[in-house]
Amino acid sequence: MGELSDAELTRAAQAGDVTALGVLLARHEAGMRGVAIAVLGYTAEADDAVQDAAVVALRRIGDVRDPAAVGAWLRMVVRNACRARLRSTRDIPVADGWDATAATLATPEQLLDDHALRDWVWQAIEQLTPPVRLVMMLRHFSLGVTSYEHIAQACGLPVGTVRSRLSQGRAKLAEALRATAASAHDDAGALAASSRLDALHTLAAAERGEFTRVLADRWAKDVVLTAGGVRAVGSDFLARGMDGDLAAGVRQRPVHVVASREVVVWEMDLLNPPDDPDHCPPGVAWLMSLDRGRVVDLRLHHAPRETAPRTPTPGQPTPRETGPAAPMAAVTASGSN
Incomplete structure:
Protein backbone atom coordinates (compact mmCIF):
# COMPACT_ATOMS: atom_id res chain seq x y z
CA MET A 1 0.00 0.00 0.00
CA GLY A 2 2.98 2.28 0.55
CA GLU A 3 3.46 2.40 -3.22
CA LEU A 4 0.07 3.98 -3.82
CA SER A 5 -0.23 7.70 -4.52
CA ASP A 6 -1.66 10.19 -2.02
CA ALA A 7 -4.80 10.46 -4.14
CA GLU A 8 -5.30 6.68 -4.19
CA LEU A 9 -4.71 6.41 -0.44
CA THR A 10 -7.08 9.28 0.32
CA ARG A 11 -9.88 7.80 -1.76
CA ALA A 12 -9.37 4.44 -0.07
CA ALA A 13 -9.43 6.09 3.37
CA GLN A 14 -12.61 7.97 2.49
CA ALA A 15 -14.16 4.64 1.54
CA GLY A 16 -13.33 3.25 4.98
CA ASP A 17 -9.92 1.64 4.43
CA VAL A 18 -8.25 2.24 7.81
CA THR A 19 -4.87 0.96 6.66
CA ALA A 20 -4.77 3.58 3.92
CA LEU A 21 -5.38 6.33 6.44
CA GLY A 22 -2.60 5.03 8.65
CA VAL A 23 -0.19 5.06 5.71
CA LEU A 24 -1.17 8.65 4.88
CA LEU A 25 -0.55 9.86 8.42
CA ALA A 26 2.80 8.09 8.60
CA ARG A 27 3.83 9.43 5.18
CA HIS A 28 3.09 13.06 6.11
CA GLU A 29 4.03 13.03 9.79
CA ALA A 30 7.41 14.66 9.20
CA GLY A 31 5.89 17.51 7.20
CA MET A 32 3.18 18.05 9.81
CA ARG A 33 5.72 18.14 12.61
CA GLY A 34 7.89 20.53 10.63
CA VAL A 35 5.02 23.00 10.34
CA ALA A 36 4.31 22.79 14.07
CA ILE A 37 7.93 23.37 15.00
CA ALA A 38 8.22 26.28 12.57
CA VAL A 39 5.27 28.01 14.24
CA LEU A 40 5.64 26.99 17.89
CA GLY A 41 9.25 25.92 18.19
CA TYR A 42 10.53 22.74 19.82
CA THR A 43 7.81 22.64 22.49
CA ALA A 44 5.18 20.29 23.86
CA GLU A 45 2.61 22.52 22.18
CA ALA A 46 4.04 21.53 18.80
CA ASP A 47 3.61 17.85 19.66
CA ASP A 48 0.05 18.51 20.80
CA ALA A 49 -0.77 20.27 17.52
CA VAL A 50 0.46 17.30 15.47
CA GLN A 51 -1.47 14.84 17.62
CA ASP A 52 -4.62 16.95 17.39
CA ALA A 53 -4.26 17.06 13.63
CA ALA A 54 -4.10 13.26 13.49
CA VAL A 55 -7.39 13.06 15.39
CA VAL A 56 -8.95 15.60 13.02
CA ALA A 57 -7.79 13.52 10.06
CA LEU A 58 -9.46 10.44 11.48
CA ARG A 59 -12.73 12.31 11.82
CA ARG A 60 -12.68 14.47 8.71
CA ILE A 61 -10.82 12.67 5.95
CA GLY A 62 -14.11 12.61 4.08
CA ASP A 63 -13.97 16.41 3.81
CA VAL A 64 -10.86 16.41 1.59
CA ARG A 65 -11.99 17.60 -1.83
CA ASP A 66 -8.67 17.20 -3.66
CA PRO A 67 -7.26 13.79 -2.70
CA ALA A 68 -3.94 14.53 -4.39
CA ALA A 69 -3.47 17.53 -2.06
CA VAL A 70 -4.07 15.67 1.19
CA GLY A 71 -0.55 16.50 2.38
CA ALA A 72 -1.26 20.23 2.11
CA TRP A 73 -4.58 19.65 3.88
CA LEU A 74 -2.87 17.93 6.81
CA ARG A 75 -0.25 20.68 7.08
CA MET A 76 -3.00 23.29 7.00
CA VAL A 77 -4.77 21.58 9.89
CA VAL A 78 -1.55 21.73 11.91
CA ARG A 79 -0.78 25.34 10.93
CA ASN A 80 -4.20 26.64 11.90
CA ALA A 81 -4.12 24.72 15.17
CA CYS A 82 -0.77 26.34 15.99
CA ARG A 83 -2.02 29.81 15.09
CA ALA A 84 -5.07 29.34 17.28
CA ARG A 85 -2.80 28.56 20.22
CA LEU A 86 -0.78 31.70 19.58
CA ARG A 87 -3.84 33.95 19.25
CA SER A 88 -5.46 33.05 22.53
CA THR A 89 -4.57 31.87 25.97
CA ARG A 90 -7.68 29.72 25.83
CA ASP A 91 -7.45 26.47 23.93
CA ILE A 92 -9.59 26.38 20.81
CA PRO A 93 -10.75 22.87 19.85
CA VAL A 94 -8.82 21.94 16.74
CA ALA A 95 -11.81 20.32 15.09
CA ASP A 96 -13.72 23.59 15.23
CA GLY A 97 -10.81 25.99 14.88
CA TRP A 98 -9.01 24.86 11.76
CA ASP A 99 -11.83 25.63 9.34
CA ALA A 100 -14.44 28.03 10.69
CA THR A 101 -16.68 27.71 7.62
CA ALA A 102 -16.83 23.94 7.77
CA ALA A 103 -17.31 24.00 11.54
CA THR A 104 -20.54 25.96 11.19
CA LEU A 105 -22.04 23.33 8.92
CA ALA A 106 -22.01 20.36 11.29
CA THR A 107 -21.10 19.31 14.79
CA PRO A 108 -18.18 16.91 15.38
CA GLU A 109 -20.73 14.19 16.14
CA GLN A 110 -22.49 14.78 12.81
CA LEU A 111 -19.19 14.70 10.97
CA LEU A 112 -18.43 11.32 12.52
CA ASP A 113 -21.83 10.07 11.43
CA ASP A 114 -21.16 11.16 7.83
CA HIS A 115 -18.35 8.78 6.92
CA ALA A 116 -17.51 5.13 7.30
CA LEU A 117 -14.68 5.52 9.83
CA ARG A 118 -16.86 6.71 12.72
CA ASP A 119 -17.52 3.30 14.30
CA TRP A 120 -13.85 2.35 14.01
CA VAL A 121 -12.82 5.56 15.80
CA TRP A 122 -15.35 5.03 18.57
CA GLN A 123 -14.35 1.40 19.03
CA ALA A 124 -10.79 2.60 19.52
CA ILE A 125 -11.92 5.26 22.00
CA GLU A 126 -13.64 2.49 23.98
CA GLN A 127 -10.21 0.90 24.53
CA LEU A 128 -9.00 3.91 26.55
CA THR A 129 -9.30 3.89 30.34
CA PRO A 130 -12.41 5.79 31.54
CA PRO A 131 -10.46 8.77 33.02
CA VAL A 132 -8.47 9.23 29.81
CA ARG A 133 -11.52 8.54 27.65
CA LEU A 134 -13.52 11.24 29.41
CA VAL A 135 -11.02 14.04 28.74
CA MET A 136 -10.65 12.87 25.12
CA MET A 137 -14.41 12.88 24.61
CA LEU A 138 -14.77 16.34 26.13
CA ARG A 139 -11.85 17.80 24.17
CA HIS A 140 -12.76 16.42 20.77
CA PHE A 141 -16.50 15.75 20.78
CA SER A 142 -18.32 17.99 23.27
CA LEU A 143 -19.69 21.40 22.37
CA GLY A 144 -19.00 23.54 25.42
CA VAL A 145 -16.41 21.73 27.57
CA THR A 146 -13.43 21.76 25.24
CA SER A 147 -10.74 24.06 26.61
CA TYR A 148 -8.13 22.64 28.98
CA GLU A 149 -9.42 24.97 31.71
CA HIS A 150 -13.06 23.90 31.34
CA LEU A 177 -6.91 2.27 16.20
CA ARG A 178 -4.30 -0.11 14.90
CA ALA A 179 -5.47 -2.88 17.21
CA THR A 180 -9.16 -2.54 16.31
CA ALA A 181 -8.75 -1.94 12.59
CA ALA A 182 -9.87 -5.44 11.62
CA SER A 183 -12.47 -6.00 14.34
CA ALA A 184 -16.22 -5.54 14.30
CA HIS A 185 -17.38 -2.20 15.66
CA ASP A 186 -20.36 -1.02 17.63
CA ASP A 187 -22.69 1.37 15.87
CA ALA A 188 -21.54 4.64 17.43
CA GLY A 189 -24.44 6.57 15.95
CA ALA A 190 -26.96 4.18 17.47
CA LEU A 191 -25.22 4.40 20.85
CA ALA A 192 -25.38 8.20 20.86
CA ALA A 193 -28.99 8.19 19.67
CA SER A 194 -29.94 5.73 22.42
CA SER A 195 -28.25 7.89 25.03
CA ARG A 196 -30.04 10.99 23.78
CA LEU A 197 -33.38 9.18 24.12
CA ASP A 198 -32.33 8.18 27.62
CA ALA A 199 -31.69 11.86 28.45
CA LEU A 200 -35.09 12.88 27.08
CA HIS A 201 -36.88 10.08 28.94
CA THR A 202 -35.03 10.91 32.17
CA LEU A 203 -36.05 14.57 32.04
CA ALA A 204 -39.62 13.74 31.05
CA ALA A 205 -39.91 11.27 33.92
CA ALA A 206 -38.55 13.87 36.34
CA GLU A 207 -41.19 16.39 35.23
CA ARG A 208 -43.85 13.72 35.86
CA GLY A 209 -42.53 13.23 39.37
CA GLU A 210 -40.94 9.85 38.50
CA PHE A 211 -37.27 10.72 38.81
CA THR A 212 -36.90 8.43 41.84
CA ARG A 213 -38.05 5.48 39.72
CA VAL A 214 -35.51 6.32 37.00
CA LEU A 215 -32.74 6.48 39.59
CA ALA A 216 -33.75 3.08 40.97
CA ASP A 217 -33.88 1.51 37.51
CA ARG A 218 -30.74 2.94 35.90
CA TRP A 219 -28.48 4.52 38.54
CA ALA A 220 -26.40 2.94 41.29
CA LYS A 221 -27.87 3.36 44.76
CA ASP A 222 -24.56 4.74 46.04
CA VAL A 223 -23.94 6.97 42.99
CA VAL A 224 -21.40 9.72 43.69
CA LEU A 225 -22.38 13.29 42.73
CA THR A 226 -19.95 16.19 42.46
CA ALA A 227 -21.34 19.66 41.75
CA GLY A 228 -20.15 23.14 42.62
CA GLY A 229 -17.37 21.79 44.81
CA VAL A 230 -19.84 19.68 46.82
CA ARG A 231 -19.56 15.90 46.87
CA ALA A 232 -22.50 13.72 47.89
CA VAL A 233 -23.20 9.99 47.88
CA GLY A 234 -26.54 8.36 47.26
CA SER A 235 -29.44 8.73 44.87
CA ASP A 236 -31.57 10.50 47.50
CA PHE A 237 -29.44 13.61 47.02
CA LEU A 238 -30.10 13.55 43.31
CA ALA A 239 -33.83 13.11 43.73
CA ARG A 240 -34.14 16.00 46.18
CA GLY A 241 -31.95 18.18 43.97
CA MET A 242 -33.95 17.54 40.82
CA ASP A 243 -37.25 18.05 42.63
CA GLY A 244 -35.98 21.36 44.02
CA ASP A 245 -35.00 22.66 40.60
CA LEU A 246 -38.31 21.64 39.05
CA ALA A 247 -40.20 23.29 41.89
CA ALA A 248 -38.23 26.49 41.16
CA GLY A 249 -39.38 26.37 37.54
CA VAL A 250 -36.04 25.32 36.02
CA ARG A 251 -36.16 23.00 32.99
CA GLN A 252 -33.40 21.29 31.04
CA ARG A 253 -33.14 20.67 27.29
CA PRO A 254 -30.59 18.26 25.78
CA VAL A 255 -28.52 19.90 23.04
CA HIS A 256 -25.66 17.43 22.54
CA VAL A 257 -24.81 13.88 23.55
CA VAL A 258 -21.44 12.10 23.47
CA ALA A 259 -21.60 8.43 24.43
CA SER A 260 -19.37 5.42 24.81
CA ARG A 261 -20.22 2.24 26.69
CA GLU A 262 -18.79 3.42 30.02
CA VAL A 263 -18.56 7.23 29.72
CA VAL A 264 -21.47 9.48 28.70
CA VAL A 265 -21.76 13.27 28.44
CA TRP A 266 -25.12 15.02 28.24
CA GLU A 267 -24.89 18.75 27.45
CA MET A 268 -28.03 20.64 28.44
CA ASP A 269 -29.49 24.12 28.08
CA LEU A 270 -30.91 25.38 31.37
CA LEU A 271 -34.23 27.19 30.96
CA ASN A 272 -34.90 29.48 33.92
CA PRO A 273 -38.36 30.77 34.85
CA PRO A 274 -39.21 34.25 33.50
CA ASP A 275 -39.49 35.70 37.00
CA ASP A 276 -36.02 34.41 37.99
CA PRO A 277 -33.79 34.49 34.88
CA ASP A 278 -30.57 34.27 36.92
CA HIS A 279 -31.57 31.20 38.91
CA CYS A 280 -29.15 28.94 37.01
CA PRO A 281 -26.31 29.42 34.49
CA PRO A 282 -27.20 28.98 30.80
CA GLY A 283 -26.13 25.37 30.54
CA VAL A 284 -24.79 22.28 32.24
CA ALA A 285 -22.90 19.15 31.23
CA TRP A 286 -23.63 15.85 32.96
CA LEU A 287 -20.42 13.77 33.00
CA MET A 288 -21.40 10.21 33.83
CA SER A 289 -19.40 7.05 34.43
CA LEU A 290 -21.25 3.76 33.96
CA ASP A 291 -20.70 0.29 35.36
CA ARG A 292 -22.68 -2.48 33.65
CA GLY A 293 -25.13 0.08 32.34
CA ARG A 294 -25.75 1.88 35.65
CA VAL A 295 -24.51 5.39 36.42
CA VAL A 296 -22.04 5.19 39.31
CA ASP A 297 -20.53 8.68 39.16
CA LEU A 298 -21.95 12.03 38.04
CA ARG A 299 -20.10 15.34 37.76
CA LEU A 300 -21.98 18.50 36.84
CA HIS A 301 -20.08 21.23 34.97
CA HIS A 302 -21.89 24.51 34.44
CA ALA A 303 -21.52 26.86 31.50
CA PRO A 304 -20.28 30.34 32.50
CA ARG A 305 -22.78 33.16 32.56
CA GLU A 306 -22.46 35.37 29.49
CA THR A 307 -23.80 38.54 31.09
CA ALA A 308 -22.15 40.49 33.87
CA PRO A 309 -23.85 40.11 37.26
CA ARG A 310 -26.16 42.96 38.11
CA THR A 311 -25.17 45.37 40.87
CA PRO A 312 -26.62 44.09 44.15
CA THR A 313 -28.54 46.16 46.63
CA PRO A 314 -26.25 47.10 49.56
CA GLY A 315 -26.17 44.19 51.96
CA GLN A 316 -27.79 41.81 49.47
CA PRO A 317 -25.68 39.09 47.76
CA THR A 318 -25.54 38.79 43.98
CA PRO A 319 -27.49 36.02 42.22
CA ARG A 320 -24.21 34.20 41.57
CA GLU A 321 -23.62 34.06 45.34
CA THR A 322 -27.09 32.87 46.27
CA GLY A 323 -28.63 31.22 43.23
CA PRO A 324 -28.07 27.53 42.51
CA ALA A 325 -25.13 27.10 40.19
CA ALA A 326 -26.51 24.04 38.50
CA PRO A 327 -29.35 21.70 37.85
CA MET A 328 -30.05 19.62 40.93
CA ALA A 329 -28.69 22.56 42.89
CA ALA A 330 -30.80 21.62 45.85
CA VAL A 331 -28.21 18.89 46.51
CA THR A 332 -26.12 21.57 48.15
CA ALA A 333 -28.95 22.72 50.36
CA SER A 334 -30.13 19.24 51.24
CA GLY A 335 -26.62 18.17 52.08
CA SER A 336 -26.32 20.93 54.65
CA ASN A 337 -29.59 20.24 56.45
Whole structure:
Protein backbone atom coordinates (compact mmCIF):
# COMPACT_ATOMS: atom_id res chain seq x y z
CA MET A 1 0.00 0.00 0.00
CA GLY A 2 2.98 2.28 0.55
CA GLU A 3 3.46 2.40 -3.22
CA LEU A 4 0.07 3.98 -3.82
CA SER A 5 -0.23 7.70 -4.52
CA ASP A 6 -1.66 10.19 -2.02
CA ALA A 7 -4.80 10.46 -4.14
CA GLU A 8 -5.30 6.68 -4.19
CA LEU A 9 -4.71 6.41 -0.44
CA THR A 10 -7.08 9.28 0.32
CA ARG A 11 -9.88 7.80 -1.76
CA ALA A 12 -9.37 4.44 -0.07
CA ALA A 13 -9.43 6.09 3.37
CA GLN A 14 -12.61 7.97 2.49
CA ALA A 15 -14.16 4.64 1.54
CA GLY A 16 -13.33 3.25 4.98
CA ASP A 17 -9.92 1.64 4.43
CA VAL A 18 -8.25 2.24 7.81
CA THR A 19 -4.87 0.96 6.66
CA ALA A 20 -4.77 3.58 3.92
CA LEU A 21 -5.38 6.33 6.44
CA GLY A 22 -2.60 5.03 8.65
CA VAL A 23 -0.19 5.06 5.71
CA LEU A 24 -1.17 8.65 4.88
CA LEU A 25 -0.55 9.86 8.42
CA ALA A 26 2.80 8.09 8.60
CA ARG A 27 3.83 9.43 5.18
CA HIS A 28 3.09 13.06 6.11
CA GLU A 29 4.03 13.03 9.79
CA ALA A 30 7.41 14.66 9.20
CA GLY A 31 5.89 17.51 7.20
CA MET A 32 3.18 18.05 9.81
CA ARG A 33 5.72 18.14 12.61
CA GLY A 34 7.89 20.53 10.63
CA VAL A 35 5.02 23.00 10.34
CA ALA A 36 4.31 22.79 14.07
CA ILE A 37 7.93 23.37 15.00
CA ALA A 38 8.22 26.28 12.57
CA VAL A 39 5.27 28.01 14.24
CA LEU A 40 5.64 26.99 17.89
CA GLY A 41 9.25 25.92 18.19
CA TYR A 42 10.53 22.74 19.82
CA THR A 43 7.81 22.64 22.49
CA ALA A 44 5.18 20.29 23.86
CA GLU A 45 2.61 22.52 22.18
CA ALA A 46 4.04 21.53 18.80
CA ASP A 47 3.61 17.85 19.66
CA ASP A 48 0.05 18.51 20.80
CA ALA A 49 -0.77 20.27 17.52
CA VAL A 50 0.46 17.30 15.47
CA GLN A 51 -1.47 14.84 17.62
CA ASP A 52 -4.62 16.95 17.39
CA ALA A 53 -4.26 17.06 13.63
CA ALA A 54 -4.10 13.26 13.49
CA VAL A 55 -7.39 13.06 15.39
CA VAL A 56 -8.95 15.60 13.02
CA ALA A 57 -7.79 13.52 10.06
CA LEU A 58 -9.46 10.44 11.48
CA ARG A 59 -12.73 12.31 11.82
CA ARG A 60 -12.68 14.47 8.71
CA ILE A 61 -10.82 12.67 5.95
CA GLY A 62 -14.11 12.61 4.08
CA ASP A 63 -13.97 16.41 3.81
CA VAL A 64 -10.86 16.41 1.59
CA ARG A 65 -11.99 17.60 -1.83
CA ASP A 66 -8.67 17.20 -3.66
CA PRO A 67 -7.26 13.79 -2.70
CA ALA A 68 -3.94 14.53 -4.39
CA ALA A 69 -3.47 17.53 -2.06
CA VAL A 70 -4.07 15.67 1.19
CA GLY A 71 -0.55 16.50 2.38
CA ALA A 72 -1.26 20.23 2.11
CA TRP A 73 -4.58 19.65 3.88
CA LEU A 74 -2.87 17.93 6.81
CA ARG A 75 -0.25 20.68 7.08
CA MET A 76 -3.00 23.29 7.00
CA VAL A 77 -4.77 21.58 9.89
CA VAL A 78 -1.55 21.73 11.91
CA ARG A 79 -0.78 25.34 10.93
CA ASN A 80 -4.20 26.64 11.90
CA ALA A 81 -4.12 24.72 15.17
CA CYS A 82 -0.77 26.34 15.99
CA ARG A 83 -2.02 29.81 15.09
CA ALA A 84 -5.07 29.34 17.28
CA ARG A 85 -2.80 28.56 20.22
CA LEU A 86 -0.78 31.70 19.58
CA ARG A 87 -3.84 33.95 19.25
CA SER A 88 -5.46 33.05 22.53
CA THR A 89 -4.57 31.87 25.97
CA ARG A 90 -7.68 29.72 25.83
CA ASP A 91 -7.45 26.47 23.93
CA ILE A 92 -9.59 26.38 20.81
CA PRO A 93 -10.75 22.87 19.85
CA VAL A 94 -8.82 21.94 16.74
CA ALA A 95 -11.81 20.32 15.09
CA ASP A 96 -13.72 23.59 15.23
CA GLY A 97 -10.81 25.99 14.88
CA TRP A 98 -9.01 24.86 11.76
CA ASP A 99 -11.83 25.63 9.34
CA ALA A 100 -14.44 28.03 10.69
CA THR A 101 -16.68 27.71 7.62
CA ALA A 102 -16.83 23.94 7.77
CA ALA A 103 -17.31 24.00 11.54
CA THR A 104 -20.54 25.96 11.19
CA LEU A 105 -22.04 23.33 8.92
CA ALA A 106 -22.01 20.36 11.29
CA THR A 107 -21.10 19.31 14.79
CA PRO A 108 -18.18 16.91 15.38
CA GLU A 109 -20.73 14.19 16.14
CA GLN A 110 -22.49 14.78 12.81
CA LEU A 111 -19.19 14.70 10.97
CA LEU A 112 -18.43 11.32 12.52
CA ASP A 113 -21.83 10.07 11.43
CA ASP A 114 -21.16 11.16 7.83
CA HIS A 115 -18.35 8.78 6.92
CA ALA A 116 -17.51 5.13 7.30
CA LEU A 117 -14.68 5.52 9.83
CA ARG A 118 -16.86 6.71 12.72
CA ASP A 119 -17.52 3.30 14.30
CA TRP A 120 -13.85 2.35 14.01
CA VAL A 121 -12.82 5.56 15.80
CA TRP A 122 -15.35 5.03 18.57
CA GLN A 123 -14.35 1.40 19.03
CA ALA A 124 -10.79 2.60 19.52
CA ILE A 125 -11.92 5.26 22.00
CA GLU A 126 -13.64 2.49 23.98
CA GLN A 127 -10.21 0.90 24.53
CA LEU A 128 -9.00 3.91 26.55
CA THR A 129 -9.30 3.89 30.34
CA PRO A 130 -12.41 5.79 31.54
CA PRO A 131 -10.46 8.77 33.02
CA VAL A 132 -8.47 9.23 29.81
CA ARG A 133 -11.52 8.54 27.65
CA LEU A 134 -13.52 11.24 29.41
CA VAL A 135 -11.02 14.04 28.74
CA MET A 136 -10.65 12.87 25.12
CA MET A 137 -14.41 12.88 24.61
CA LEU A 138 -14.77 16.34 26.13
CA ARG A 139 -11.85 17.80 24.17
CA HIS A 140 -12.76 16.42 20.77
CA PHE A 141 -16.50 15.75 20.78
CA SER A 142 -18.32 17.99 23.27
CA LEU A 143 -19.69 21.40 22.37
CA GLY A 144 -19.00 23.54 25.42
CA VAL A 145 -16.41 21.73 27.57
CA THR A 146 -13.43 21.76 25.24
CA SER A 147 -10.74 24.06 26.61
CA TYR A 148 -8.13 22.64 28.98
CA GLU A 149 -9.42 24.97 31.71
CA HIS A 150 -13.06 23.90 31.34
CA ILE A 151 -12.13 20.21 31.22
CA ALA A 152 -10.06 20.68 34.38
CA GLN A 153 -12.99 22.32 36.16
CA ALA A 154 -15.46 19.70 34.98
CA CYS A 155 -13.30 16.76 36.01
CA GLY A 156 -11.88 18.30 39.17
CA LEU A 157 -8.32 18.02 37.90
CA PRO A 158 -5.30 20.32 37.57
CA VAL A 159 -4.79 21.64 34.04
CA GLY A 160 -1.46 19.83 33.91
CA THR A 161 -3.21 16.52 34.53
CA VAL A 162 -5.66 17.27 31.71
CA ARG A 163 -2.76 17.91 29.35
CA SER A 164 -1.08 14.70 30.47
CA ARG A 165 -4.22 12.61 30.00
CA LEU A 166 -4.85 14.09 26.57
CA SER A 167 -1.29 13.25 25.57
CA GLN A 168 -1.72 9.70 26.89
CA GLY A 169 -5.08 9.47 25.18
CA ARG A 170 -3.76 10.46 21.76
CA ALA A 171 -0.92 7.98 21.99
CA LYS A 172 -3.17 5.19 23.23
CA LEU A 173 -5.80 6.06 20.63
CA ALA A 174 -3.26 5.52 17.86
CA GLU A 175 -2.43 2.11 19.33
CA ALA A 176 -6.09 1.23 19.76
CA LEU A 177 -6.91 2.27 16.20
CA ARG A 178 -4.30 -0.11 14.90
CA ALA A 179 -5.47 -2.88 17.21
CA THR A 180 -9.16 -2.54 16.31
CA ALA A 181 -8.75 -1.94 12.59
CA ALA A 182 -9.87 -5.44 11.62
CA SER A 183 -12.47 -6.00 14.34
CA ALA A 184 -16.22 -5.54 14.30
CA HIS A 185 -17.38 -2.20 15.66
CA ASP A 186 -20.36 -1.02 17.63
CA ASP A 187 -22.69 1.37 15.87
CA ALA A 188 -21.54 4.64 17.43
CA GLY A 189 -24.44 6.57 15.95
CA ALA A 190 -26.96 4.18 17.47
CA LEU A 191 -25.22 4.40 20.85
CA ALA A 192 -25.38 8.20 20.86
CA ALA A 193 -28.99 8.19 19.67
CA SER A 194 -29.94 5.73 22.42
CA SER A 195 -28.25 7.89 25.03
CA ARG A 196 -30.04 10.99 23.78
CA LEU A 197 -33.38 9.18 24.12
CA ASP A 198 -32.33 8.18 27.62
CA ALA A 199 -31.69 11.86 28.45
CA LEU A 200 -35.09 12.88 27.08
CA HIS A 201 -36.88 10.08 28.94
CA THR A 202 -35.03 10.91 32.17
CA LEU A 203 -36.05 14.57 32.04
CA ALA A 204 -39.62 13.74 31.05
CA ALA A 205 -39.91 11.27 33.92
CA ALA A 206 -38.55 13.87 36.34
CA GLU A 207 -41.19 16.39 35.23
CA ARG A 208 -43.85 13.72 35.86
CA GLY A 209 -42.53 13.23 39.37
CA GLU A 210 -40.94 9.85 38.50
CA PHE A 211 -37.27 10.72 38.81
CA THR A 212 -36.90 8.43 41.84
CA ARG A 213 -38.05 5.48 39.72
CA VAL A 214 -35.51 6.32 37.00
CA LEU A 215 -32.74 6.48 39.59
CA ALA A 216 -33.75 3.08 40.97
CA ASP A 217 -33.88 1.51 37.51
CA ARG A 218 -30.74 2.94 35.90
CA TRP A 219 -28.48 4.52 38.54
CA ALA A 220 -26.40 2.94 41.29
CA LYS A 221 -27.87 3.36 44.76
CA ASP A 222 -24.56 4.74 46.04
CA VAL A 223 -23.94 6.97 42.99
CA VAL A 224 -21.40 9.72 43.69
CA LEU A 225 -22.38 13.29 42.73
CA THR A 226 -19.95 16.19 42.46
CA ALA A 227 -21.34 19.66 41.75
CA GLY A 228 -20.15 23.14 42.62
CA GLY A 229 -17.37 21.79 44.81
CA VAL A 230 -19.84 19.68 46.82
CA ARG A 231 -19.56 15.90 46.87
CA ALA A 232 -22.50 13.72 47.89
CA VAL A 233 -23.20 9.99 47.88
CA GLY A 234 -26.54 8.36 47.26
CA SER A 235 -29.44 8.73 44.87
CA ASP A 236 -31.57 10.50 47.50
CA PHE A 237 -29.44 13.61 47.02
CA LEU A 238 -30.10 13.55 43.31
CA ALA A 239 -33.83 13.11 43.73
CA ARG A 240 -34.14 16.00 46.18
CA GLY A 241 -31.95 18.18 43.97
CA MET A 242 -33.95 17.54 40.82
CA ASP A 243 -37.25 18.05 42.63
CA GLY A 244 -35.98 21.36 44.02
CA ASP A 245 -35.00 22.66 40.60
CA LEU A 246 -38.31 21.64 39.05
CA ALA A 247 -40.20 23.29 41.89
CA ALA A 248 -38.23 26.49 41.16
CA GLY A 249 -39.38 26.37 37.54
CA VAL A 250 -36.04 25.32 36.02
CA ARG A 251 -36.16 23.00 32.99
CA GLN A 252 -33.40 21.29 31.04
CA ARG A 253 -33.14 20.67 27.29
CA PRO A 254 -30.59 18.26 25.78
CA VAL A 255 -28.52 19.90 23.04
CA HIS A 256 -25.66 17.43 22.54
CA VAL A 257 -24.81 13.88 23.55
CA VAL A 258 -21.44 12.10 23.47
CA ALA A 259 -21.60 8.43 24.43
CA SER A 260 -19.37 5.42 24.81
CA ARG A 261 -20.22 2.24 26.69
CA GLU A 262 -18.79 3.42 30.02
CA VAL A 263 -18.56 7.23 29.72
CA VAL A 264 -21.47 9.48 28.70
CA VAL A 265 -21.76 13.27 28.44
CA TRP A 266 -25.12 15.02 28.24
CA GLU A 267 -24.89 18.75 27.45
CA MET A 268 -28.03 20.64 28.44
CA ASP A 269 -29.49 24.12 28.08
CA LEU A 270 -30.91 25.38 31.37
CA LEU A 271 -34.23 27.19 30.96
CA ASN A 272 -34.90 29.48 33.92
CA PRO A 273 -38.36 30.77 34.85
CA PRO A 274 -39.21 34.25 33.50
CA ASP A 275 -39.49 35.70 37.00
CA ASP A 276 -36.02 34.41 37.99
CA PRO A 277 -33.79 34.49 34.88
CA ASP A 278 -30.57 34.27 36.92
CA HIS A 279 -31.57 31.20 38.91
CA CYS A 280 -29.15 28.94 37.01
CA PRO A 281 -26.31 29.42 34.49
CA PRO A 282 -27.20 28.98 30.80
CA GLY A 283 -26.13 25.37 30.54
CA VAL A 284 -24.79 22.28 32.24
CA ALA A 285 -22.90 19.15 31.23
CA TRP A 286 -23.63 15.85 32.96
CA LEU A 287 -20.42 13.77 33.00
CA MET A 288 -21.40 10.21 33.83
CA SER A 289 -19.40 7.05 34.43
CA LEU A 290 -21.25 3.76 33.96
CA ASP A 291 -20.70 0.29 35.36
CA ARG A 292 -22.68 -2.48 33.65
CA GLY A 293 -25.13 0.08 32.34
CA ARG A 294 -25.75 1.88 35.65
CA VAL A 295 -24.51 5.39 36.42
CA VAL A 296 -22.04 5.19 39.31
CA ASP A 297 -20.53 8.68 39.16
CA LEU A 298 -21.95 12.03 38.04
CA ARG A 299 -20.10 15.34 37.76
CA LEU A 300 -21.98 18.50 36.84
CA HIS A 301 -20.08 21.23 34.97
CA HIS A 302 -21.89 24.51 34.44
CA ALA A 303 -21.52 26.86 31.50
CA PRO A 304 -20.28 30.34 32.50
CA ARG A 305 -22.78 33.16 32.56
CA GLU A 306 -22.46 35.37 29.49
CA THR A 307 -23.80 38.54 31.09
CA ALA A 308 -22.15 40.49 33.87
CA PRO A 309 -23.85 40.11 37.26
CA ARG A 310 -26.16 42.96 38.11
CA THR A 311 -25.17 45.37 40.87
CA PRO A 312 -26.62 44.09 44.15
CA THR A 313 -28.54 46.16 46.63
CA PRO A 314 -26.25 47.10 49.56
CA GLY A 315 -26.17 44.19 51.96
CA GLN A 316 -27.79 41.81 49.47
CA PRO A 317 -25.68 39.09 47.76
CA THR A 318 -25.54 38.79 43.98
CA PRO A 319 -27.49 36.02 42.22
CA ARG A 320 -24.21 34.20 41.57
CA GLU A 321 -23.62 34.06 45.34
CA THR A 322 -27.09 32.87 46.27
CA GLY A 323 -28.63 31.22 43.23
CA PRO A 324 -28.07 27.53 42.51
CA ALA A 325 -25.13 27.10 40.19
CA ALA A 326 -26.51 24.04 38.50
CA PRO A 327 -29.35 21.70 37.85
CA MET A 328 -30.05 19.62 40.93
CA ALA A 329 -28.69 22.56 42.89
CA ALA A 330 -30.80 21.62 45.85
CA VAL A 331 -28.21 18.89 46.51
CA THR A 332 -26.12 21.57 48.15
CA ALA A 333 -28.95 22.72 50.36
CA SER A 334 -30.13 19.24 51.24
CA GLY A 335 -26.62 18.17 52.08
CA SER A 336 -26.32 20.93 54.65
CA ASN A 337 -29.59 20.24 56.45
